[in-house]
Amino acid sequence: MLAVVVGLVLSPLSMVSPATADPTPLPADPNERVALTALDTAGRVLAGDARPTDPSATVALRDLWLARPDLTGTEAAEATALLARPTDGPADPFGNGYTVPSTSQCGAHVCVHYVPTTADAPPSVDWVALNLATMEAVYEREVNQLGFRAPRPDGTNGGNGLLDVYLKDLGTGLYGYCAAEFRKKGRTASGFCVLDNDYSAAQFPAQTPEANLTVTAAHEFFHAVQYSYDYDEDPWMLESTATWMEEQVADDINDNRQYLRYSQLQAPFVPLDAFSSTYGFQYGNWIFWQYLTDRFGTKFTKLAWESAGSLKGDGGKYSTEAIASVLRKKKQSLTNVYADFAAANIVPSSTYPEAPGVAEYANPPVLADVTLTKGQKKFRQRAKVDHLAADAMHVRPGADLAGKKWRLRVSVKAPRRLQGAAARLVIHKTNGKVAFRTVKFNRRNNAVRTVPFSAAKVSAVSVSFANVSTRFKCKAGTTFACGGRALQDNAKFTITSKVVKKAKRKHKHKH
DSSP: OOOOOOOOOSGGGGGGGOOOSSSSSSOOOOHHHHHHHHHHHHHHHHHHOOOTTOOOOHHHHHHHHGGGGGGGGGHHHHHHTSSSSSSGOTTTTTSSSSSSEEEEEEEESSOOOOOOOOSOOOSSSHHHHHHHHHHHHHHHHIIITTOOOOBBTTTTGGGGGSSEEEOOOOOOOOOOOEEEEOOOOOTTTEEEEESSSSSOOTTTTOOOOHHHHHEEEEEEEHHHHHHTTTTSOOOOHHHHHHHHHHHOOOOTTTTGGGGGGSSSOOOOSSSTTOOTTTTTHHHTTHHHHHHHHHHHHHHHHHHHHHOOOHHHSSSOOOOOHHHHHHHHHHHHOOHHHHHHHHHTSSSHHOOTOOOOOGGGOOOOOOEEEEEEOOOOOOEEEEEETTTTTTEEEOOOGGGGGOSSEEEEEEEEEEOOOTTEEEEEEEEEETTSSSEEEEEOOTTTTTEEEEEEEOOTTTEEEEEEEEEOOEEEEEESSSSGGOEEEEOSSEEEEEEEEEEEEEOOOOOOOOO
């Protein structure tokens, strides 16, 4: 979990651009450059000096752990210290270790470690017991009920093979983290977790200490679960599914609603696989997994992680490939399901059971909102859409279009070579109901659909259009899917809306 992020600038990929490069010269070896960057980032995050572009502590430590073999000398020692358990002691130059001996409480699956004195001490033994009970309940929900893999055992580290959780004063804004430790089969690893020692209101004012503990435990424990599938998975999938898990464990707390304004519910024009600590899209897009859960069942996310997993029998795919693979087995395509998702987000109160009356589920902004009349029968809108992103516009009938004969003809033109062009119409009826219509594209990526447009029965028609391209040049050093560079961003769409009359039927005469 991260502290609440603030501010939303309505522009697409500029939101997720990398930080300005550090002027300090870096080594010529690219692997060493990556490793030193990971070391600097993890150091800032754990010290509480994170930049807006830095990832969460869990992802920062994951990246450092992966890069540590490329470090030598002092830098390698610093990386080892950052990745150490609190019980590794006060010799830690970053001050992250306990300075007095620790003790622990253990359950069936988890051990909670803590110290009785110093600033890292929890407020009471009862608070320690609550941490243990919460972690055991999270284990029961995520592993036994939802069927995800248990965290990999760590041998005798921490005293036994159970998952070790350390309570420590992490400072303002850092709720907790889980760090990978020992590589296992495939790209799996064991690890340990660290939670704040008290979630004091002074440091974490958004929720009660108990609520903060519950959602953080749900989120961070799922990171330990993810390491049983693939510790090197795309960061947006790591964080979006961990935030989705908060909904499955603690639906009544609703801490994850704070990120919805950074999701495709409110910013559909930002790619689904975007990762940005400035805005936190990867947290907000838990709503995508919730949409898939509501439509296909709770097991969908588990199937996606198995498709992305690295063990024998897993799919070994990266994030968007894994999702597409699961959908194919359900005789669905990512293009169609994503287009449905984008259209459904236009009317959140009709899509998500908890949305009605909830401010965070407000209707999203649109590219244009126009009214057509007898005197203004046509409107053309142009837009540029990045990969795995969408946009929308509203078209409303004027009062002089009240007759039954009026129709709205919508044509959508996408780039001919774009793979994954999709569009949907959302008909908002005057009785409060909504209806969805598919707009099918031909081989030239042109699509046309005509729908009723009488002002007596229709208040508006929303046109949702999407670029569902998943074409990447992988391993290009980005935080998108497969670390890749999207090959079909900035796709140009043209949407033409025109008022027409209902065609008269031709009567056949018998002779």
